[in-house]
Amino acid sequence: MKVQNIRKGMIFEQVKGKKPLNKNAYIHKDWLYEVIDIEEKIQSGYTMRAFWLGNLTSNNAIPVEGNSLINPTEWRYHEGASVKEERVIIKKVTFMTQDPITIEQQSRDFKEKKSSKSDSPKESKKTIIHAAPKGRDVVKVKNLKDLGSAVKDHWREDTAHESNTEQHTPNNDNHFISNGFYNSFASCTIDDLEILCFSLHDMRDLSYTRSRPKDHLIKAMVHSQEWSAFKDKKTIREIRNLKLRITETPTGLRGNPCTYETVLRRIMQACLWYGSSEESGMLRRARKNYKDSPRRRMFK
Secondary structure (H helix, E strand, O other): OOHHHOOOOOEEEEOOOOOOOOOOOOOOHHHEEEEEEEEEEEEOOEEEEEEEEEEOOOOOEEEEOHHHHOOOOOEEEOOOOEEEEEEEEEEEEOOOOOOOEEEEEEEEEHHHOOOOOOOOHHHOEEEEEOOOOOOOOOOOOOOHHHHHHHHHHHHHHHHHHHOOOOOEEEOOOOOEEEHHHHHOOOOOOHHHHHHHHHHHOOOOOOOOOOOOOOOOOHHHHHHHHHHHHHHOOOOHHHHHOOOOOOOOOHHHHOOOOOOHHHHHHHHHHHHHHHOOHHHHHHHHHHHHHHHOOHHHHHHO
C-alpha cells in the first residue's frame, strides 16, 4: 500500500510485537483503529500530511505518520473491513438452567434517525464488518412454542459435540472430573466470577506462578482476547464459539471449538495475568481457603 492510497474509513490494527502479523493472525479489538481524518497543509513550499486514527474501543484519536501506517511491523491493514454504527433494540430471555436467548425487536441504520439531545451515546454500538471472528448466531423466535424448541436445540447441539471429547480429566489433586461438570458453566459471565473461582481454582495445568507471556505471542493474544470478551459480559459458551486456539490440532483444523475445560482454564489463567487485583485476589483466596480447609487436609 502507498501513503496516497490511505482513505477515511480504513481499518488498521496496531502491531504490538516486533514482527508483522499475517492475515490469519488473531485480531485484538482493543488495538483496532479507523482512519477518521486526513489533514493536509502546504507551508513555505512544504507539504504536511497527518492521519488521525480513532480507537474503536476507547474512542480516543491519535495522529500517525503515513510511513508508519504502511509499515507492517507497526500497523496491519484489514482490507475490506469497515465500521457501521447501528441502534439495536433487543429482548433477552434468561433461564435458570439454560443459556439466555436474544430476540431482536428492531435494527436499523444509525444514520436513518437524526440525533437529538435526549439520545444517549450508549444507545449506539460499533461493529466491525469482516474484521473480527464470527461469534454466536442470534436465535430469532416469534412465539413461546418456538422459544421452547430453540432452547432444546441449542442445548442438544452443544452436548452432542461435547460427547465426542474425553470424558474425565484430573485436577491438580488427581481427582477425576467429568466434562459434564465443566459444561455446566456454559452460561456463566463475569458476574459469576466468584462462583467460577470457588469451583475451578484447582484446575489441571492452572498455574499461580507462571509469568505472563509477552504480548506478541499467540498465547498472550488468545488469553487476553478471551478475557476481554469475558469482561464484556460474554458467556463462556459465546467465548468458546470464538474457536480460538493456541496450537492447531486435527480437531482444530476442522473449525471445532475447544472443550469447555480448556476455555475455562484459559479464563482462570487470564484472570491471574490480566485481571485486576480484586479479580485475581478472588481466585487466590479460593485456592488458599481450600488448601487450609480441614476437608482438604483429611484427604491429602
